[in-house]
Amino acid sequence: MTESRPLRTIKSFVRREGRITPSQESAYQTYWDQFGIPSDNPTLDWQTLFHRDNKFHRDSKRILEIGFGMGDALFTQAKQHPEQDFVGIEVYKPGIGSLFNQISREKISNIRVFHGDVTEFLNLTMSANSFDAIYIIHPDPWHKKRHHKRRLIQTTFIENLLSILKPLGYLVIKIDNDHYAEHAQITCDGIEQLKCLPTIPEHLRYPETKYGERAKRLNHQTHILSYQKQSETN
Ligand SMILES: C[S@@+](CC[C@H](N)C(=O)[O-])C[C@H]1O[C@@H](n2cnc3c(N)ncnc32)[C@H](O)[C@@H]1O
Numbered sequence: 001m002t003e004s005r006p007l008r009t010i011k012s013f014v015r016r017e018g019r020i021t022p023s024q025e026s027a028y029q030t031y032w033d034q035f036g037i038p039s040d041n042p043t044l045d046w047q048t049l050f051h052r053d054n055k056f057h058r059d060s061k062r063i064l065e066i067g068f069g070m071g072d073a074l075f076t077q078a079k080q081h082p083e084q085d086f087v088g089i090e091v092y093k094p095g096i097g098s099l100f101n102q103i104s105r106e107k108i109s110n111i112r113v114f115h116g117d118v119t120e121f122l123n124l125t126m127s128a129n130s131f132d133a134i135y136i137i138h139p140d141p142w143h144k145k146r147h148h149k150r151r152l153i154q155t156t157f158i159e160n161l162l163s164i165l166k167p168l169g170y171l172v173i174k175i176d177n178d179h180y181a182e183h184a185q186i187t188c189d190g191i192e193q194l195k196c197l198p199t200i201p202e203h204l205r206y207p208e209t210k211y212g213e214r215a216k217r218l219n220h221q222t223h224i225l226s227y228q229k230q231s232e233t234n
Pocket residue numbers: 012013066067068069070089090091092095116117118119137138139140141152209210211212
């Protein structure tokens with residue numbers, strides 16, 4: 001098994017402040033206690049967080065989307081799969097407010113949100129071996145060469161990410177920047193614990209995101225990479 005290395009301190013995002021609408025701010029304030037994941041409660045577990053206390057639902061599949069933006073795809077998928085639990089991570093507060101607005105309108109209860117950098121989420125005790133599938137959809141491309149080190153997908157990050165993916169769990173990455181996609185593929189192919197799948201399995205298909213729609217409008221090809229984490233006995 002690959003050992004976790006210390007997490008990087010270079011940020012893969014720029015904190016954008018001051019563009020939150022009153023409706024997003026209000027939804028954030030109103031629903032944080034219901035749908036937010038506190039970063040300071042070491043005794044919390046997923047069953048408690050999702051109120052999955054009966055035997056039937058204890059084994060619900062748990063899906064993670066990293067950097068969900070405005071949350072449209074996460075919301076659509078969670079609505080279509082009430083039997084599964086969804087966790088979204090985002091640093092951008094207006095996006096969280098926007099997602100909370102959608103959740104409250106439709107009264108769905110199977111989404112929880114971590115507000116912060118994914119690298120902080122990896123340190124939560126309850127995160128270990130938690131997810132059946134992890135999606136990274138259109139991570140910030142950081143076009144300029146001198147900014148490439150800010151790209152989220154790097155060997156150390158992916159190796160650490162594997163600690164929260166269950167054995168035989170899936171990692172799906174979508175990128176519409178050819179250079180970044182190639183880098184992501186080389187990175188993931190180089191990780192012993194990951195097996196590359198020739199195409200994305202049908203059950204892992206995910207709704208289109210805002211950036212995905214934009215990529216289509218711009219005629220960018222979106223590369224879909226899918227991997228399965230090998231169990232330790234493989
Ligand atoms: C290019 S946008 C894509 C948003 C969405 N996935 C989509 O396809 O529409 C990338 C998103 O990732 C978020 N992000 C970047 N680095 C992050 C990190 N380290 N932790 C959590 N979110 C991050 C950004 O705030 C931004 O919303």
